[in-house]
Amino acid sequence: GQQVMQIPQYQHVQEGEDFTTYCNSSTTLSNIQWYKQRPGGHPVFLIQLVKSGEVKKQKRLTFQFGEAKKNSSLHITATQTTDVGTYFCAEAGGTSYGKLTFGQGTILTVHP
């Protein structure tokens, strides 16, 4: 079935460094969502991308959807210790209803 590959699996950075995680699919996606899960917490919705080439920003976070709608990225500028957690992308596989399939997630550690 539909699957998104998310890389890297782990990322360790020093506070103040930038961070990027990528999601790639072999097929065209209808939309892609991003979630953050803090250690010991539950996934929390960050943003949804729908249009080809779309770029959205939330403070230090920049989200991009590829032109072919087969990949997406989340970039954090100047990481802070509060950014620690697992970042997941999730996709619907081209359907308008039903399950959201999550990528394996990228675990971000920020060293002060």
Place this chain on the structure above:
Amino acid sequence: DSGVTQTPKHLITATGQRVTLRCSPRSGDLSVYWYQQSLDQGLQFLIQYYNGEERAKGNILERFSAQQFPDLHSELNLSSLELGDSALYFCASSPSGDTASPLHFGNGTRLTVT
């Protein structure tokens, strides 16, 4: 607070037993999703309900079943439990169940099978 309530928070039980996990969606949300999160498997989709009807099914084992009741709360039943069923089980809800709607997750139920 996401508005999604899951009970219990923790559950410890023995192999072969049966447990029921409960979820109340956010007020106004008609769709409920169940996900299993284990260390090596990430977030695995189990099943989705919309207004009482099953809408989508993932890799849910035959030993597992779920339902959504008229008041929209949902229960996930896990039977003949095995050690490998130990995981965090999340419930999420959305207003309409379409994939354009973000999911709101509960705090999860941590199941430990001994």
